[in-house]
Amino acid sequence: MRSLGYLIKEGLRNVWVNRTMTIASIAVLMSCLLLTGAAGLFSLNVNRAMGTLEGNNSIRVYVRQDVSSLDALRIGDEIRKLDNVESCEFVSKDEGMDEMRELLGEENASLLDGLEGDDNWLPDSFRISMKDLSQYDETAREIQAIDGVDSIYDYSDLANQLTRIDNIVTRVGLVIVIALSVVSLFIIANTIRVAMLSRRLEISIMKSVGATNGFIRVPFIVEGIVLGLVAGLVSSLLLDFIYYRVIDALGIDMLFRVINIHHYLLPMVLAFMLVGALFGALGGAISIGRFLKREGGAVVGW
Amino acid sequence: MISMRHVSKTYPNGTHALYDVSFQVQKGEFVFVVGSSGAGKSTLLKLITCEEKPDGGELSVNGEDLVAIKRREVPYLRRTLGMVFQDFRLIPTMNVFENVAFAMRIVGASRREIRKRVPYMLGLVDLLDKQKSYPAELSGGEQQRVGLARALVNNPDLILADEPTGNIDPALSFEIVDLLSEINLRGTTVVMVTHEHNLVKHFHKRIVEIHEGRIVADTNGLEANEA
Numbered sequence: 001m002r003s004l005g006y007l008i009k010e011g012l013r014n015v016w017v018n019r020t021m022t023i024a025s026i027a028v029l030m031s032c033l034l035l036t037g038a039a040g041l042f043s044l045n046v047n048r049a050m051g052t053l054e055g056n057n058s059i060r061v062y063v064r065q066d067v068s069s070l071d072a073l074r075i076g077d078e079i080r081k082l083d084n085v086e087s088c089e090f091v092s093k094d095e096g097m098d099e100m101r102e103l104l105g106e107e108n109a110s111l112l113d114g115l116e117g118d119d120n121w122l123p124d125s126f127r128i129s130m131k132d133l134s135q136y137d138e139t140a141r142e143i144q145a146i147d148g149v150d151s152i153y154d155y156s157d158l159a160n161q162l163t164r165i166d167n168i169v170t171r172v173g174l175v176i177v178i179a180l181s182v183v184s185l186f187i188i189a190n191t192i193r194v195a196m197l198s199r200r201l202e203i204s205i206m207k208s209v210g211a212t213n214g215f216i217r218v219p220f221i222v223e224g225i226v227l228g229l230v231a232g233l234v235s236s237l238l239l240d241f242i243y244y245r246v247i248d249a250l251g252i253d254m255l256f257r258v259i260n261i262h263h264y265l266l267p268m269v270l271a272f273m274l275v276g277a278l279f280g281a282l283g284g285a286i287s288i289g290r291f292l293k294r295e296g297g298a299v300v301g302w
Numbered sequence: 303m304i305s306m307r308h309v310s311k312t313y314p315n316g317t318h319a320l321y322d323v324s325f326q327v328q329k330g331e332f333v334f335v336v337g338s339s340g341a342g343k344s345t346l347l348k349l350i351t352c353e354e355k356p357d358g359g360e361l362s363v364n365g366e367d368l369v370a371i372k373r374r375e376v377p378y379l380r381r382t383l384g385m386v387f388q389d390f391r392l393i394p395t396m397n398v399f400e401n402v403a404f405a406m407r408i409v410g411a412s413r414r415e416i417r418k419r420v421p422y423m424l425g426l427v428d429l430l431d432k433q434k435s436y437p438a439e440l441s442g443g444e445q446q447r448v449g450l451a452r453a454l455v456n457n458p459d460l461i462l463a464d465e466p467t468g469n470i471d472p473a474l475s476f477e478i479v480d481l482l483s484e485i486n487l488r489g490t491t492v493v494m495v496t497h498e499h500n501l502v503k504h505f506h507k508r509i510v511e512i513h514e515g516r517i518v519a520d521t522n523g524l525e526a527n528e529a
Contacts, residue, residue, distance in 0.1 A: 006407055202404075205391055208351070209456060210381035211408040212374070 007215070011222025014195040021191040022227060028187050029231035029279060030238070032180035033272055037239040039173030044259050046166040059140070060091075060153040061126045067148040072124040075148050079126060084139040089127040096122040104257070123150060181279070188227060188283025192220050196291050213292050221284040228280025232273035239272075240265060303327045303460055303491045304350060309359035311345050319345035321515045322359070327493060329459070332486040334502045335495045337512035343495045346512070347464055350493075351383060352376045364459055381409055384453030384490075386463035390445045392437040398424065398448050399433040405452045423451040427481060443474035450481060454490070461485065463494040467501060479505055 015022050061079065063072045069092065079088045091099070097120055101109045115121065130139055140152055196203070206216055240261055247258055261268060304327040311320040320342045327333055337343050348354040349361060352368055361368045364382045371379065392401050402420045411419070424430045427447040437445055446466055453461055463482065467475035479494070479501060486492045496502065502509055511519040 201391060202393055205393065205404065205452075206408050207377075208380065208385045208391075209405045209408050209452075210377040210379070210383075212377045215408065 007218040010219035014223040018195045025187045025191040026231045029184040030235040032184045033235040036177045059128045062150045063124045064150040084135050086129050086131045091125045093120045093122045189287040192284045192287040217288045220288045224280030224284030225277045228276030232276030236269040236272035303329045305362045307360040309356045332492045332507045334509045341512045342515040384458035384461045386453045386466045388465035388468040390449045402452045423455045427451045442470040460491045
């Protein structure tokens with residue numbers, strides 16, 4: 001235990017002596033963490049978007065602007081009479097406005113100020129779900145034929161598409177992340193091997209005065225952990241930065257409320273650093289394990 | 303201290319290094335091991351430091367049975383040994399003090415112990431005034447004295463020196479062996495491998511001669527001189 005400080009110092013020295021390889025392995029580990037994080041955030045946001053899109057098989061029927069609320073209720077009765085309609089829920093223009101606020105999120109809700117009450121330009125509408133989606137086209141035609149119905153919005157298409165994209169991104173992301181994990185482990189292990197070879201003499205002296213393998217391992221595992229911590233820290237901060245740049249550039253936050261990762265920044269940074277450190281330690285352990293095994297007791301080398 | 307009975311060693315590549323070697327070293331002895339290169343001297347050292355295992359026979363060092371020893375016990379055996387190398391094996395980026403302190407750190411010595419013990423050892427090898435120097439700034443003889451101080455700093459029972467004078471000015475070689483003798487007089491057992499006959503002749507010590515993997519002579523120094 002006494003020598004722990006010394007061993008950690010030696011590990012840090014490895015990092016410095018080995019700069020080029022260190023930077024290379026940090027970069028690869030960073031891209032691995034970044035991609036994992038990006039795929040994760042994409043998926044979370046898609047799920048959030050779908051939640052906002054009122055479920056998978058509901059349809060929205062808008063009433064013409066000039067139809068009064070009373071007439072609108074009568075239209076609702078007619079819709080309910082159709083065979084394939086399972087439920088039909090009236091959404092008043094005021095409720096519609098509340099929904100819109102919800103959709104835009106706190107930051108953008110002020111856009112709607114002054115558009116309430118009599119100035120509300122939203123039409124009344126119905127939220128409908130069908131018994132049998134295969135008869136969708138026919139039922140939609142029947143609804144459209146009712147007097148006073150303006151338009152039908154079907155969110156199921158969009159939802160299905162989002163689900164499909166999410167699945168593809170998850171799958172492709174997973175493959176890339178696994179490949180990059182293997183690559184980063186390999187590169188970390190090699191980086192630490194270089195450190196080890198440059199310290200052959202020290203290791204042989206350590207062996208000759210009776211250092212245990214555990215003791216010899218520590219500085220190299222420390223080196224791996226330091227690489228991982230740096231990669232984790234930088235990549236999580238970078239992810240945070242890029243995330244908001246992308247959202248701004250695409251204007252996604254106008255469509256629905258994206259997940260605000262600023263709120264989770266600290267846990268995210270810590271999680272990235274933890275994962276990075278685990279990878280680094282593993283890479284170091286693999287490397288030194290192979291070295292000590294291959295060289296066996298012969299490290300002293302008379 | 304060292305007990306070898308009918309020890310043989312053949313390397314996986316087929317080289318027969320030692321045949322049926324038996325010899326004992328008692329506590330407090332000073333032994334020269336001589337022989338031409340390839341005679342099996344290095345193998346002898348490898349067996350004693352547990353870097354290689356014997357194929358057959360019995361071997362014990364400091365009371366530890368090296369045939370049955372477990373891998374994880376090897377480091378603790380080595381802590382009772384001090385090794386001196388032909389090429390000194392000093393770490394070039396550390397100064398003299400650090401090089402000696404390094405050996406103490408590895409066995410978990412405290413800072414206080416190190417500050418007390420290292421200057422004492424450097425005083426013993428007469429290098430106290432060079433403790434801030436780096437190996438490259440020292441002569442071969444001085445470097446080997448640092449090597450000796452490092453081998454001794456953890457207070458081993460047995461010093462194993464492999465051609466310690468091999469890279470040193472012949473005139474200074476005697477100085478190193480003098481130091482080893484002095485250490486021996488203080489109670490540490492010394493086994494020194496060498497092929498410098500004039501050195502061996504000058505110091506009247508026990509001589510074990512190896513030739514082609516066999517011990518061909520085991521004499522005390524006086525007999526050797528008479529012969």
